[in-house]
Amino acid sequence: MKLTENQLQQLARQLSHPEGETGLEVAEMMNFTNGNLINKVIDSLQIKEGDAVLEIGPGNGAHVSSITKTPDTLYYGADISETMIHQAQKLNASQVNASFILTNGDTLPFETEFFKKAFTVNTIYFWKDPQAYAAEIARVMQPGGTLSIGFIPKSTMIKIPFAKYGFTMYEAADVEKLLKDTGFKILDTIEDTEQVLSNNVEYIDREITIVTAVLK
Template identity: 45%
Template sequence: MEHQHSEEELKNIAYQLGCPEGEHGIKTGEMMHASNIGMTTSAIDALDLKNNENVLEIGHGNGGHIAQLLSKAENLKYYGADISKTIIAEAEKINQEFLTQGNVQFKLTDGNSLRFHDHQFDKIFTVNTIYFWRNPSGYLNEIKRTLKPNGILALCFADKSFMQNLPFTSYGFTLYEVEKVKKLLESAGFTIENMVNKTEQIKSKTGQQVERTYHVMVASN
């Protein structure tokens, strides 16, 4: 029989998805990597990476996909920004070889600002983090600040119609329809270049097999 999660369990799932912590956080990172790899791959593909580019990922999880990203072009520099010390430690462990080579680095952030230079990145992407942004307009301004002129942002998020049916998203998630995200991007001075809509079968965070519709919105600086 399917386990019915208590309100406390659902709140904990939501919290760990927003900021994984401790042993539970490590397991959450593994689970997120497995369930999000389709979305992550789509976002990476949307960046159309070229040799010698600097790439920032906001909310990188355990970084199990970084080797895949680095194989897309030569001499890429990858930077990861996350609000979880637990998840950064896991990502460093998984990507130790790349850290040693100097083409990957991770930075702890506060979810409001990005501690990087102006115009540092050619490409920025983020998958399933927008739900947790406390100040979306301010954060997009930060992203724009760190992007080079004509730089590209790939913003990947699940459709509101899917997210609102998950039992834990009423605890700390802000859900978005496509038009709302478009308006946020345009208000921050981005130009929408392209949008990819996809549907996939995944195992949900509570263990059920579900169909997820998601969007990859590509915008230029």
């Protein structure tokens, strides 16, 4: 089913800031289409018991239980969507070591050098000031802490109809430079291809990129 331009704009808006019942539906869709990438990003962090972990843009947080398996691992999800925060709190009510915080997308309400690990999946397109926000993430991370960013590269994004509405597109080299300029050292860059279900209900190949870095 081909979406109209108005529908594409609405979808792009919901992907950047899910709201209301439609936002909840979009979050479920994102869980399905982004599940493999989310799992790979989490694996790249090598989270250990006792780590304090930050996620930027957890959506409805359906994946959080895979991080909070041990009571000493602290998880904090920061999201700009009140709808997503409420849904994540609901779905993770039994996860006593998981917290979800509403943020403004510019600053993070955490102490300096608080987190050992941090990650985000498919949010970097919406950072209003990428350098400033990367610096804010660095501020709340401990020296030697690990950050992993998962995203769809520009080479694929330019083929996605809704991505022309409000998405800033990146290749691996762009994200590597952004992190290097913020005081990170690149540990690894993974460029892979996965299969996802398209709007036309058919499986298509999609490129994914994961950049993992350590704060100097």
